[in-house]
Amino acid sequence: MQASIDISWPQLGLFASLLLIPLFINAHFKLGINKSTIISLLRMLVQLFLLGLYLEYIFALDSIALNITWVILMIAMGSYSVISKSDLSSRKLLMANALALSCALLPLLLVMSLLVIQPSPRYNAQYMIPLAGMLLGNSLSGNIVALQTLFDAFKQRQDEYEAAIALGASPYQASFPFLQQAMKKAQAPILASMATTGIVTLPGMMTGQILGGVTPMVAIKYQLLILIAIFVMLSVSLSITLLLSLRYSLANNGLIKIKLNS
Incomplete structure (x- = not known):
C-alpha cells in the first residue's frame, strides 16, 4: 500500500x-x-x-483532562445546534438533549476504547476525539429531524391529540403516535445509508483510511465499527431526547408549553 x-x-x-x-x-x-x-x-x-x-x-x-473537556464541549455545542436548528426555544430541551447525547456517547466511547480498539493509553486523543466527532456529527441531524417532526405533529395534528385526551388517554399515550413518527423519520437516512454502503457508497471513514495507506480490510473493520456505533448512538439519543422532551413539554393538562420560534 x-x-x-x-x-x-x-x-x-x-x-x-x-x-x-x-x-x-x-x-x-x-x-x-x-x-x-x-x-x-x-x-x-x-x-x-x-x-x-x-x-x-x-x-x-494527550491529557485525559483535556480530552474529556473537549468531548464535553463537543456535546454542549452539539446540543445547542440541535435545539437552535429545530426552531425550539427551551433551556430544558437543551439540557434534555445534552443529557441524551452524553448517555449515548460516553458509554460507547468507553466500550470502543477499553474493549475493541484498545489504544495506548486508553484515552488516546488520536482515537477519542475523532470517534466522538463522528458519532456526534451523525447523531445531530437525526435529533434535529426528530424534534422538528415531533413538535410539528403537535401543531398540525392538535385535534387528533385532544381527541385522544378526551377519550381518556394520558398525555404520553396521546402523543405516542407522534413520537413513533419522529423516530421513524429520524432513523430513515441512516437505515438507507447502511443498506447501500459498499454498493452505492464508500463511507468517508473507510475512504479516508484507504487514502491514508491502511489496507482495505482494516478500513472495513473500522467502518463497520463506526457504523454500528453511529446507529446505536442515534437510537439511544433519539429515545432519551424525545422522552425527556415530552416530559418537559407536557403541562399538567397535557398541553404543549414549549415555545416554538417563528
Whole structure:
C-alpha cells in the first residue's frame, strides 16, 4: 500500500477555485444565498485550520483532562445546534438533549476504547476525539429531524391529540403516535445509508483510511465499527431526547408549553 500523499496548500487553493461553479449556479438561478455560502465557506476554512492546529497540540499533549473537556464541549455545542436548528426555544430541551447525547456517547466511547480498539493509553486523543466527532456529527441531524417532526405533529395534528385526551388517554399515550413518527423519520437516512454502503457508497471513514495507506480490510473493520456505533448512538439519543422532551413539554393538562420560534 502506498503511504499517505500530502497535498500542498497551493494545490488545495487551486482546487478550491472550483467553488466558483456552485457560486455561479446560485447566481444564475437567483437563489440569493451566495453571501451566506461565502460566509459558510470562510468559516469552514478558518475553523478547520484552527482545529488542525489545536488537534496537533492535544494529540501531542494527550491529557485525559483535556480530552474529556473537549468531548464535553463537543456535546454542549452539539446540543445547542440541535435545539437552535429545530426552531425550539427551551433551556430544558437543551439540557434534555445534552443529557441524551452524553448517555449515548460516553458509554460507547468507553466500550470502543477499553474493549475493541484498545489504544495506548486508553484515552488516546488520536482515537477519542475523532470517534466522538463522528458519532456526534451523525447523531445531530437525526435529533434535529426528530424534534422538528415531533413538535410539528403537535401543531398540525392538535385535534387528533385532544381527541385522544378526551377519550381518556394520558398525555404520553396521546402523543405516542407522534413520537413513533419522529423516530421513524429520524432513523430513515441512516437505515438507507447502511443498506447501500459498499454498493452505492464508500463511507468517508473507510475512504479516508484507504487514502491514508491502511489496507482495505482494516478500513472495513473500522467502518463497520463506526457504523454500528453511529446507529446505536442515534437510537439511544433519539429515545432519551424525545422522552425527556415530552416530559418537559407536557403541562399538567397535557398541553404543549414549549415555545416554538417563528
